[in-house]
Amino acid sequence: MDSIEPEKNGSQQDLPPPPPVVPPNLVPLKVETEPVKKKPARVPIARRGFGSKGQKISLLTNHFKVNVTNVEGYFYHYSVSLSYEDGRPVDGKGVGRKVIDRVQETYDSELDGKNFAYDGEKSLFTIGSLPRNKLEFTVVLEDVTSNRNNGNASPEGHGSPNESDRKRLRRPYHSKTFKVEISFAAKIPMQAIANALRGQESENSQEAIRVLDIILRQHAAKQGCLLVRQNFFHNDPRNFADVGGGVLGCKGFHSSFRTTQGGLSLNIDVSTTMIIQPGPVVDFLIANQNARDPFQLDWAKAKRTLKNLRIKASPSNQEYKITGLSDKPCREQMFQLKQKRDGDGEPLELTVYDYFVNHRHIDLRYSADLPCINVGKPKRPTYIPIELCTLVSLQRYTKALNTLQRASLVEKSRQKPQERMSTLTNALKSSKYDAEPMLRSCGISISTNFADIEGRVLPAPRLKVGNGEDFFPRNGRWNFNNKKLVEPSKIERWAVVNFSARCDVRSLVRDLTRCADMKGIPMEAPFDVFEENPQFRRAPPTVRVEKMFEEIQSKLPGAPKFLLCLLPERKNSDIYGPWKKKNLAEFGIVTQCLAPQRVNDQYLTNLLLKINAKLGGLNSMLSVEHTPSIPVVSKVPTIILGMDVSHGSPGHSDCPSIAAVVSSRNWPLISRYRASVRTQSPKVEMIDSLYKRVSETEDEGMIRELLLDFYTSSGKRKPDQIIIFRDGVSESQFNQVLNIELDQIIEACKFLDEKWNPKFVVIVAQKNHHTKFFQKGSPDNVPPGTVIDNKVCHPRNNDFYLCAHAGMIGTTRPTHYHVLLDEVGFSADDLQDLVHSLSYVCANMLCSPGCHPDGIVHEVRRHF
Secondary structure, eight states: OOOOOOOTTSOOOOOOOOOOOOOTTOOOOOOOOOOOOOOOOOOOOBOOOOOOOSEEEEEEESEEEEEEOOOSSEEEEEEEEEEETTSOBOOOTTHHHHHHHHHHHHTTTTTTTOOOEEOSSSEEEEESOOSSSEEEEEEEEESOSSOOOOTTOOGGGOOOTTSOHHHHHSOOOOEEEEEEEEEEEEEEETHHHHHHHTTOOOHHHHHHHHHHHHHHHHHHHHTTOEEETTEEEOOOGGGEEEEETTEEEEEEEEEEEEEETTEEEEEEEEEEEEEEOOEEHHHHHHHHHTOSSGGGOOHHHHHHHHTTOEEEETTTTEEEEOOEEEEEETTTOEEEEOOOTTSSOOOEEEEHHHIIIIISOOOOSSOTTSEEEEOSBTTBOOEEOGGGEEEOSSOBOOSOOOHHHHHHHHHHHOOOHHHHHHHHHHHHHHHTGGGOHHHHHTTEEEOSSOEEEEEEEOOOOOEEOGGGOEEOOBTTBOOOTTOOOSBOOOBOSEEEEEOOSSOOHHHHHHHHHHHHHHHTOOBOOOSOEEEOOGGGTTSOHHHHHHHHHHHHHHHOSSOOSEEEEEOOSSSSOTTHHHHHIIIIIIIOOEEEEEOOSSOOHHHHHHHHHHHHHHTTOBOOEEHHHHTTOOTTTTTSOEEEEEEEEEOOOTTOTTSOEEEEEEEEOSTTOOSOEEEEEEEESTTOOSOSOSSOBOSSSOBOSHHHHHHHHHHHHTTSOOOSEEEEEEESOOGGGHHHIIIIIHHHHHHHHHHHOTTOOOEEEEEEEEOSOOOOEEETTOSSOOOTTEEEOSTTSOSSBEEEEEEOSOOOSSSOOOEEEEEEEESSOOOHHHHHHHHHHHTTOSSSSOOOTTHHHHHHHHHHHTTO
């Protein structure tokens, strides 16, 4: 045996004995590894204190105090399974409520006389338990579906034409049998409502409040309302307003329970949805297509529009769902009529027109040459002449409104504060919630008075304009007359594009140049004025824009920096969208549109404010930026981010969503912003491209480019504080903002510098909510700068309402701010002051922080 090398200390040793041989069938023990510690999820922070700054003001709000006397019992949650006799599941909307109502009527004693709160789908709630955990019932309903005819039956389900008139005109009942399974799912203590009011919110408390909201929905359904989430619409023509195109704005009300510092409240607000114009189908189609008469209609388009709408057919008054249109006109469309007189006689083949006119003796005035409405199945059509069909009321119109319809809806649905209060008082009275049996079982009573609250009016921030001059907004508005801009941008390499037939362009350019000079904006003479060729004025908008661009490209020596576009003399021009898309999306040209009506110096000044901002200038800034003395923000490098996502309009669900993030630059300024925009999967609300690592050294996310811009524009400083305003998310998504989006932003920071640990503030800005404020004893809106952080706010979380701007039209809509995270440690006053001040740094108008991205994503969306 060879000797081993001597060890370092010089001693020698023999080789150690060989290790024991492991038996072949031995299974080695698995070493237990320590589980990876999951990082705790962030949750919204609790309120740290209340603000005290500003002049106190007594207000009313559209929250009605709710008293709850029964908090000892339990809501029992049952899952509901509905199927037909043959076991097929029931999927028709609205059938569920009818079936459950029939179960309640038929099996009242087996159910211990319990009242139900049914959500219309798979959940049902009772107060106290049902007799057993699983119950099965069979019920029969007459006339439950819209498609009730078998095969190529005679239209309206009538048999032989020789049957008596009485039999023919009798409404045919078709019964269906349903199996209903009700199984216990969970038990929710009513005490959870009381806990929520103490700020101890849990899943139980959210579920308990949801049950109360389901009771409201069911109550509205029994009154025959159209339900859209927690919004209820009665079938009352007084609530309908024609907005054009066969579409009506239907006014209703929103009603939901809210937990607040002041206890449980019922929040009632005015709500509007769009419905199809009820009445004759032909009248709707003529209005929808803006046609002169039925013979001018585009029937391919009509088929798409009518599909799945519900009609009533005369004279039977039977209700059906439209499945399509006949391929041929009524006088040519054949069908087989079953002969019942002589047993199994051969079916008689005849036209729909012949059947109705000669067999049914119904006079048809204009249907002969028009398609029939098909209410049958694809392989078994059932045809009805179009003039016998009327559209049922309260059918939602879910497609996007055009510009004119939108403008008409806004005009017809606006209400001054006093009018809105009166409408809400009447809505509460007519809802008759005090008679709702389940609410009574819960011991719930609702006050009929608007809740009293106290607000504070913050003073408007002082602004700086050109030449270092101070400037004080009044009543939330300001006037730039006789004021110069802080940083005017030169208007050069520009041209005028005129789609307007009646406009003195020379005078307009002269007046605009004069106003620009007064604002300190250097403005060159336009390179040219491009007049639209009159032969294209009646062409489609896209064609008009294309032809104009061909003209511009043939005459200009290079791409212009700016184009001033004169739209036709109409408030809402259909040229606007295609024009913007062509300029911004395809060529990156800055453009400003105007409709040359009532053009005066004030109008031109407002126009110049927008042009200056678009060309990179700065109109005004906060005086505190100049000092700089913005609390917390001026002392430490701080970047302010605004984030929002816009989704495709209804009917365009496959259209990509657009995410935008804007960020402040040039710290300590907070008036300068730049934007980053990305597309993402349709209907996804969480922004997925904040951090996008593509290699060891590359991040293509939005945050990186904005942080680098801040660094280069702020004297090579990294922000130590990052304040994030997130727009457009609901309370159910707050945790995702904190744990998905914020994590991405932190990753983007770490990717730039592993040792960098900025402090974060995350604030959600909500505009789509239903809380409104009213001045006591005054017809006016609440004054600009009104802030509310008590009573009507959350019992635990850090939230407040701010009405930053002056409500000139209708009723002011406050922005609801939720402070989800604050690592900086703002006082309530400092944070509310900062948010208020930020509302004054938009280009030419007041807005809420978070609306910068809101504006950008909607501007981008309009071009696609």
